[in-house]
Amino acid sequence: MKIFVILPRVPYPLEKGDKLRAFNQIKYLSHTNEIHLCALNDSKIHPKALESLHPFCKSITLLNLPLNVRLFNLFLSFFNGKPFQVAYFFNNKNYNIIQNLIATVKPDRIYCQLIRVTEYVKSQPIKKTLDYQDVFSVGLKRRIKASSIFIRPALIIEYKRLLKYEAQVFDMFDRKTIISYPDRNLIPHPEREKIVVIPNGVDSDYYFLQECEKEFDLIFTGNMGYLPNINSVEFLVKKILPIVYIKYPKVKLLIAGTNPSKKVLKLKSENVSVTGWVKDMRDCYAKSKIFVAPMLIGTGLQNKLLEAMSMMLPCITSNLANCALGAVNGKDILIGNSPEDYAKLIIFLLDDENKAKSLGKSGHSFIIENYNWEKINERLSQVICS
Structure with a gap:
């Protein structure tokens, strides 16, 4: 089966949770499927990224997010109602590239990590799975209390938009996953119980007990x-x-x-x-x-x-x-x-x-x-x- 995987970041190095999750999922899915990876990128690509991903992917497309476009999209988001972090990861040029990629690859399934990239594939008629991973709206709501009064108004706006957007995209995807049951219970949609809980794992053969002097x-x-x-x-x-x-x-x-x-x-x-x-x-x-x-x-x-x-x-x-x-x-x-x-x-x-x-x-x-x-x-x- 051909699976088109779209990510908001290149899943290497594995220093962040979403990268670790995506890398291990791609690695496993590649055992029995043909993986076509499309990852957005807003920073310098690690020199070993492609080398580390190629064994698991039939094709890899990395799409840059130019700073001027990111800033312009954030400005536009004040008027179009999109969550800031959704606007940050979107641009029309990349949208057209992704549509052409999907038309060329003709995948059987699309796997989308995080709501940040749903705008690129939400209208595709192919069976799609969205990995919410975390509930961004709830995480942001908790951060509002700890934020300074200067950025609090922007965070409140983003919280309200995320709450609405997380509910909207639910109905645009055939399957949904999330990292834990408590997170699932916080998704703002009446049919949240349909979301399948897929936690992160750990490589216990890699992270094992090592006896050494304690510093x-x-x-x-x-x-x-x-x-x-x-x-x-x-x-x-x-x-x-x-x-x-x-x-x-x-x-x-x-x-x-x-x-x-x-x-x-x-x-x-x-x-x-x-x-x-x-x-x-x-x-x-x-x-x-x-x-x-x-x-x-x-x-x-x-x-x-x-x-x-x-x-x-x-x-x-x-x-x-x-x-x-x-x-x-x-x-x-x-x-x-x-x-x-x-x-x-x-x-x-x-x-x-x-x-x-x-x-x-x-x-x-x-x-x-x-x-x-x-x-x-x-x-x-x-x-x-x-």
């Missing part, structure tokens, strides 16, 4: 230019760690991940290290004792938790993050709420190495049982190809 007590990972991650590490460093320091004044935290913002870089201290981009995140996990992700805003399944638990790190996170994950509190993971809660849980694990190891092993078993890419993508293949 850090705590670790947080992710795209450190992403607002939910920025808020989380600020909360961790400014609210939680001061309480931990009372008993463990020399506790060291590693913040590892690409594109650290100025706010994140300002958190550097004798006790707090910020790496920026790292070649192999496994090294960071391996030299840390405890993974802490006090997520306050955002939606979807946290890949960082899947990776850390796969490597048998004992993990502490928020109820918000665990809603999508579904781990058992006190058995597979520990859940915090207030700064005092998190500090108490961190101290508990630092005090008792055996309890920390037991939690890590249980978390690892949970991941192996529930988040295997092969099983997950088999379900995706059935959704797209049926």
Whole structure:
């Protein structure tokens, strides 16, 4: 079967959740299908991107999003009612190219990742699957409360537009997928239960326990230019760690991940290290004792938790993050709420190495049982190809 896959970003390198998801899905789908990939691009393409994708794709088309066109489309969106992030990824030249590509390839199915690129294929008569992945409107609504008064009006406008658009595109696609049940329940459409839940997975053969000397007590990972991650590490460093320091004044935290913002870089201290981009995140996990992700805003399944638990790190996170994950509190993971809660849980694990190891092993078993890419993508293949 020929599948035309359209993405808002080139799925390589795998430093962001949507890229990781798309790459692993394409890899699996290519086993029994002919994949024709079309990816939009608003930044410099990684030199190994095409080399990494070619083994899984019959054809690859990368379409640039020129800065002047992006800015003009954002300006127009103030008047045409489109969500800003939908307008950002659209232009007429690319639309015409994509229609010609589809006419040439004659795919049996179209797979569209995120509502950001639905404008390109929503009118195609071919059977289509939309991967909502996350509920953007809800994620944005949570960000509004934490935003400055200067950008809040724009965020409120975007929230209302996303809410409307997420409901509109539902009826334009034959099949819909999303990353978790809590996210599905938030989609603003009365038939939301028809959406199939396809979580992210983790390669447990790649992310495995590595015994080495521990240089850090705590670790947080992710795209450190992403607002939910920025808020989380600020909360961790400014609210939680001061309480931990009372008993463990020399506790060291590693913040590892690409594109650290100025706010994140300002958190550097004798006790707090910020790496920026790292070649192999496994090294960071391996030299840390405890993974802490006090997520306050955002939606979807946290890949960082899947990776850390796969490597048998004992993990502490928020109820918000665990809603999508579904781990058992006190058995597979520990859940915090207030700064005092998190500090108490961190101290508990630092005090008792055996309890920390037991939690890590249980978390690892949970991941192996529930988040295997092969099983997950088999379900995706059935959704797209049926």
